[in-house]
Each structure stands twice: as C-alpha cells, then as structure tokens.
Amino acid sequence: MKKQLVPESSSSRFDLLSEEIVFIILDFLNENPLDKKSFSRVSRSFYAIESRHRKFLKPLRSEHLTKILNRYRFVSTLDLSMCPRITDASLGVISGRCKEMLRSINLSRSKFFSHVGLTNLVMNCGNLVEIDLSNATELKDSAAAAIAGAKNLERLCLARCKSITDIGIGCIAVGCRKLRLLSLKWCLGVADLGVGLIAVKCKEIRSLDLSYLPITSKSLSQILQLQQLEDLVLEGCFGIDDDSLAALKLGCKSLQTLDMSSCQNVSHVGLSSLNSLAECLQQLNLSYGSRVDRALADSLQNLSMLHSVKLDGCQVTCSGLKAIGNWCVSLKELSLSKCMGVTDEGLSSVVTKHKDMKQLDITCCRKITHLSLANITNSCTSLVSLKMESCTSVSAEAFVLIGQRCQFLEELDVTDNEIDDDAGITDSSILAIACGCPGLEMINIAYCEFISDRSLKSLSKCSKLNTLESRGCPLITSSGLAAIAVGCKQLFKLDIKKCRNVDDAGMIPLAHFSQNLKQINLSYSSVTDVGLLSLASISCLQSITILHLEGLTPSGLVAALLACGGLIKVKLHASFKSLLPPLLFEHLDARGCTFQWRAKTFQAELDPKCWKLQLADAE
C-alpha cells in the first residue's frame, strides 16, 4: 500500500522534510504493523528514519535480537512476550545495547533466564520503569533482590513467580520505593509479611494485584491505608472475610477499582463496609461470590461513582436485579455471565434504567428471551460489547434488532444460540449485524449451524474484524473464508474447527492476505498438508491446533512445522508423537515451541441436543 503512495523518484522531495515531520507522519502509520515495514523499504533514508523513530519493539524471535537492537537504537519499550527463550545471554545483549534508553521490558512467558541476567539488566538500564516477569516460575528470591536494584521502577508484574517468597518481596519493597503498580498474582510464597512490608515501604502504590495470595486481614488493613491506592485485586483471597473489610472504614479514600471475585468468605455484611468508598469506587467485581439479592444490591446503592459491576457466576434473584435497576448511578458495564436466576423481568428492569450501558455480558442466561434482547437493544444503543453465548431461548428475529439498533457494537458473542433445529441465528441475522455494526472487531458465531458463506461474505465488510470464531458451522466453505481473508486484514484469531467444508482452497487466500494471523484452529476440517504448508508464509503465526485432520501426513506436518518459524504452541493428536522424528522435537523445543498432545478419539458429530438437555435439567 505504501509502496504505491511513495514512489522511488519522489524520495528527494521527502528529503526536504525535516526528520520531525517524517516522525509525525510515521506516528500515524500504526494501523497495520506492516505499513511501517513497507515505509522502511522505500529507501535508505526512510530505512534510517524508521529505525530512529521506532520506540516500541515486539520481536517474534530472540535469535535476531542483536541485529534488531543494532538497527533500532532508540527503543524504549521492549516486548519479549513472544520470545519464550530469553536467556541470561539475551538479557546481556539487551542490557549492552539499550543501556539507559530502555524504560520498559516485558519478559513474560520466558523462564530461561536467572537472577544473573536480571542483575545485568538492572545494572545497565538504570531508567527502567517497567518490568514484566510473569510466568518466570523458576525465579527465586535472589532474582527479586536483583530487581530491587532498579530504583526507578514503577510497574512490576510478578504473576505466577511461585518461587519468590516474602524475603524477595521484602527486598523489592525496600529497593523499589517508587513502585506504583505491582502484581503478585499467584505468588504463592508471598503472605502477610511481604505484602505488609510493601504497604509500609511503597507509599506510591496505585495498583496492587494480590490474587490468590494467602493473605489475611493483617496485611489487608495495612494495604488499605495506602493513600494513593486506586486499583486493588483480591481475587480468590480466601483469607479475606467480612471482618477484614471493616478496615475499609478507616482509610483509603482513593480506591477506584476493587476486585473481590471468588472471595467466598465475604457476604453482604462485609460489603456494606464499601459504603466508605462511596466517593471513589468506580468498578466492582464480585464474581463467584455470595448471592446477589436485595440486601446485597441495597448495600451497594450508595456507591455514587460506580459504573462497572461484575457478578459472574453468582446466584441472582429477580428482586436483586430490580434493586440494581433502582441504583441512582448509571452503569456502563454489567456482567451477569453464568448467573443463575436471570430472568426477562430482572434483566429488563436493569437495562431500561442503565441506558449508558456499553458492555453487557449475559452468557449462559438461558431463561431470557427475545423480550430482553428487545429491551437491551432499545435502551442501550451505545452498546460496544455484547456477549450472549448460549442464550438458548432467544429467537432468530431478535438478533436482527442488534444490527438495527447497536451501531457501535465492536464485540459480539452469539455462540450456540439456537432453540430448535429450525430456529436460531441465521444468515439474515448476521447480515443485519454486519451491516448495522461496521465497527465490529470480534464476533463469535460458533455452533450456529445455519450460518453459511453468505454470513461470512457480509462480515468481510467489517474491515476491523480481528477475531472470527465460527467453530462447528458445517455450511461454511472455503469461499466464505476467502472473502474474510480478503476483507478483514486485521484478522489475528480464526477458529474454524469442525467446519468440514473448509479445505486447502480456503487456506491459500488466508496465507496470502491475513499476514496478522496469530492463532488458528483447523481441527476436524478438511485441510491437508498443502493447506497447512501454505500457512507457513504467515510469519507471525504462533499457535495452531490441528487435531483430526484426515488429510494430514507426518511428512507434511514436519515440513509445515519447520516452515512456521514463529510457532510457540502446537496442539496435535498424540498419535503423531511416535511418527515424527525426535530430532524435530529437539529443534522446535530449542526455538521455544511447545507441544500439547491430545489423545481424544475422533467424534463423528455428537448431538448437541443431548448435553444441552442435561444442562437444562441441571438448572
């Protein structure tokens, strides 16, 4: 695209522009990552300008790290989350090249470096503000002590660093006094002492994630005295109970977001303490907690700033929903996913009052009918995200309303919406949605059996579409997929599992046009070696799931795996394990690719009715 815009001969004219102006032009070239690539290919000077301009880098392979860091000398943000094989040597390269320029580094998903590399990094890159070490399960307290040397650190994510204990956190608390964001999710070695010391030493903390930590009211009371705290996540903290929340009454006038999902020991008695946060609390997550009834809804009605409530997986009563409808605030986000007891009456009373609703999740609310959907589309016209998987009582005509009224919709999940064999989402519903919601980015139409290529062709008009899940739609063929590939250049996630009529003919346009595709599921489709091999030309492809492809041979698979250099996750049937050469595994493992083996036998086509009926019985 850019090549046509900037012909070779006019490069001299561009030389007249100052570098700053070209930089500003480049700032606008961020819609498609490939655009900048094209720009840099124009000429030597463009190449140089582009390499000076780039601040953010997200390499797909760690082996080229030296080269790209030589080219991009002004990178301040380095996202290595796509490189699962970052070693101490790689960190040595980074700290040697980036020096003081580096401000942010993301090392999540890699566990091959140690405290030695981190010490090196922290020593050389004194301006580091952000480090993400998620999933570095092997890191010990010595690594935490190394991080403590980063005096300017403001954001630190240690999610799933299971081997770090209170001692390591203590080092960080003492060393990184400027911390504003800290995530300790799943750091199971950290308890009251470490968290308490964070509260004592790091007074700047704005955001704190303490999910699944074995903390009690002892450290919670200290945390709640942090004057700047805005965002607190306490998901799955079983040590927190009603009494612990009493500490809310004392301090913390700044808390804006509170996540207490899966806190089983908190009831509406404890939640009444939230009233002291009335002036500040904006988002509240009480998923998988106590029953949402009138008492609970009333205890929250004084929260005057509240605009987002998540109640996933809670038992909900009609009176509770009505009480929520009577809140004086106007909710922008409501999540009732997997809530038992959501009825047309209750949901309608909520959506008719909260007209500013932008995000609504009513997944698995099986009792609601077209009445609710009519109310939703009627009053919440600015809806951006609607998730209504398995709302099996909603009739086909109701979905047309979505296309007619919700023009700002970006996310739609209508997975598995059908009442009988002859009802449910049809092509006409999707047609209306595709026309009415041009900004659609994500759509899930899995298991909507009546959808055909016509739907896909209409969806191809939504140029921003990046996620398409059409699992289990047997009417879809390669031609529909080709239309999507051509129309939706942003596509990065595609699920065509159990689309039996999709074959190699669909893969070739995909390989050609969808250069942003990262994740694909081809299980049970009719794709063969040829189709798979053609996908190898998509350089950023990372994850493929290829179970039960009848046309797949071991040699074809080997060729495809070798050709897809960026793969980090492959889901394969266990029978291939013995058929593939062991050397291949070694090679792929060295590249950072992991295999997931599945031994499930081929299922012809289970009657979806039977498990649906079971679910209905259970309800």
Add this chain to the structure above:
Amino acid sequence: MDPEERPCADTWTKSSSGSESLQTRPTNTSFNDFNTQQTFSFNNPFGAQISVTSNLNNQKQMSDPQESNNTQDWDPRAMLNNLSFLEKKIHQLQDLVHVIVRRRGQNTGQADEILVQQQQLMTADLTSIIVQLISTAGSLLPSVKQTLCPESSISQQFGVTNQTAGVSDNVVFQHNNSVNKLEDPSDMTGFFGAEQNCPIEDHEMKSDDDADEGENLPPGSYEILQLEKEEILAPHTHFCMICGKGFKRDANLRMHMRGHGDEYKTPAALTKPHKESSSEPILIKRYSCPYIGCKRNKDHKKFQPLKTILCVKNHYKRTHCDKTYTCSRCNTKKFSVIADLKTHEKHCGRDKWLCSCGTTFSRKDKLFGHIALFQGHTPAIPVEESKGSAGPSNKVEQLEFKYKSDAPSGSSCRNVMDLEGSGEDPISYFSPLNFETSGIDGFQEFPRPPFEDSESSFSFLLSGSCDYPPKNGRYTGSNDME
C-alpha cells in the same frame, strides 16, 4: 545454676521453695500490707501436698492463716492437673506395653536383659501411678491429709534447700524413721537400674534474675544477705568434713559421705536437712549483689533484691564477670554462664532470617518488623540460594537432619562427657536419687522452663516411659515464682 546440677535441681529447687514457703506462709500474716497473693498447690509424687504461696498480685490476701490453710487444702485445679497427669502416665505405660507386645510378636529370641529392664520400668511407672493416685485421693480428705503430713518430710529429703553453708546456719536435720518401704531410696534404685543413660537436661534459669522484677516487697520486710565475690564464684559450696572434697549441693555430699562409713548410710543421715517449721515468723531472705553501684546492690537507690543464691550467682556472673565461654559454632557469641552458652548452642545457626545489617532473627515476622522500622535495611538472601542450590525448604531439611543427629547419641553422650570433664563426682550422678528424679515421672508436676527442648533430647528413651509431655503451658508462668 550449673548444668551438672540441672537434673534434680529443677525439681528440688521447686520442692525446696515449696518447703520454704511452707515455713514462711505464717509470716505472711504478719505483713498486712502484703496485699495480694495467689495460692498454688503442687502435689509431689510422694503424697505430700505442698502449698506454695506467691505474690502474683491477683488474689486478695486471706486475713486468717487458718482459713487460708483450709482453702489451700484442696485445690481443684491441682486435682485436675494431677488427674490429667495420671491419665497421660497411664497412656504412656500402655504404649510401652504395646511396644513390648509387638516386639514379642516379632522377635521371640529377645535378650532377657531388655525384658527385665522393661519390667522394671513398668513396675516403677505403676508404683508412681499408685502413689500419685493415693496422694490425689488423700488431698481430698482432711483426715488422711493429717496422717500424710509426716510423710511430707520424707519427701523433703529428696529436696535440698539451696542455702549455702555460709549463709544458712539454722539447718536442722530432721530424723524421720518412719520411712515407707515404697519410698526407700535404695528400693527405688532397683527400679531404675535400667536407666543408666538417663539424659540430664540443661534447664534454663535465665529468668532467675530478671523475672522477679515484679516483686514488690516493702523495704525491711525481708532480711538482706550479701555474699562475697569469692563465695559467689566458688565452684563448690559443700565440703566433706573428712576428706575436704567439694560439692555443689549437699545431697551429693551426703551421697559421698556414705563412702566414709556405715554411720552415714542410715536413712536419717541421708535425709535432707529440714528446717524446723517453728511457729515463730521467719524473715524472708533476699540477696544483695556485692558489686557497688549495681541495681542489685543493697546500697542502690532503686535496689531490687535477688531471690535466691542461684539468682545471685547467675546475676553476678552475667553482669560483673568476663564472658569466657564462646560459642563454638558461631565463634561470636560469648557467655559467662555455661548454661546460657548451652541454650544458645541449641539455637545457634537456627537464626535463619538475616537482615542486610547483619542482624539475625529466629522468626520471620521479627525480621520484617525490623525492616519496617529501619530505613535502608533489607532482607538478605541466604547464601545457598544465591548459589542456586537450595531454597528455604532445603534449609529446613538441614536443620531437621542436625536435630536427628543430635538427639539419639549426641546429647546423651555429651552430657556424660561434660560431667566427667567438669570434675564433679560421678558417683553423685549415678546415684539412685538422681535417677529417681529423672526416671520417675512425678516431677512433671513441677514447672518446666518454657525454653527447654525436651523432645529432642529425650527422644531416645524407651518409648513412653520417660516422655515429657510437650511443654506444659499452664506451668510456664509459675516458673517465675522462685
């Protein structure tokens, strides 16, 4: 107190303090400003009930001594303690029998020697249970108590007052010939012959000179004694009149005396010298430290007296002497009282929580409290971990291993070795009295210092027979009484 004395000292000091207070109790009434008191009763295994009065400041004083005596006669709490003790004892015995039954099942060709030993152990245990039961029952009946009263003096023969020759002049030997067969010490030896390897526990007496802070005796209400420096530091306080050999305690001296002739072997000669419980009020004795300017010196403005000779000794050594004993493990900590060193050695190296300033803590929360308090201090990462070999869990394993290697062979051997090296008369060590106190279980009755680690050092004993109950929480407070 020296560790060599520990085994019996714990029980004996207790019973001696009991006997002291038996005598001093009447004097309490003479001090009416002695405002609050609490009464504790201890049953010792030999049936005598000794009431110990102590001023723990939470019970109104009884004005009438007789009345107070009556209320002290039967203390339901003591009874409960006795009963639970008995229950424990019986369980232990059951365990022992179980072991024997199992061994018989496994190995029929067992050595007779072990069998005999076990039988002896059981007999001893049973005897102790019976005696205890009778005494418990006896404490209920006033009439029985009266008849038991003389026996209390028998029991006193096993307790030794801590008075040094230089201080206590009014020691009266009470000749009591009505010694019950059961309580004949020579008989007891038979029971405990099997237990030649009884471990000798080092008892912590650290609280001795610190714990009496709460005591608030009005000046003049007690007699102040002051020992000279030489007396305090003298290794022996009891000397044989015939050969001049020195001993730390008079019981050991009496055992020694048996070698000098038959006249010293009579029960009367072996009886603990017992002070005449006269009706005239005896002044409470308190001690002063000879060091001028010390708070424990009687000339100090805020003088706080020391309660016992033992307190004087420990206080003087700790405060005014060089610290000559160095810990062989860390080579940094020094002590002037050898018992303190031994206590430290038990914990040395276990302070695994380290701060960047070099301070170590035995508890993680203490370390974090320290770090929260001081700017710039940070937790230090243990060396093993930075080498990548081990995390904290590994450290625990190491500790456990150390523990195990300590317990079975180490501690028992070391104690014996210590004893030989110290020049103390080994005979006293193996005397029936000593074994009795460490073997028989009656002394569980008495408070055990809270810091001792009984499980580790006793674990090698025959199962059940000599097991301490893990720490008696209810007794820890009362330990400060002496």
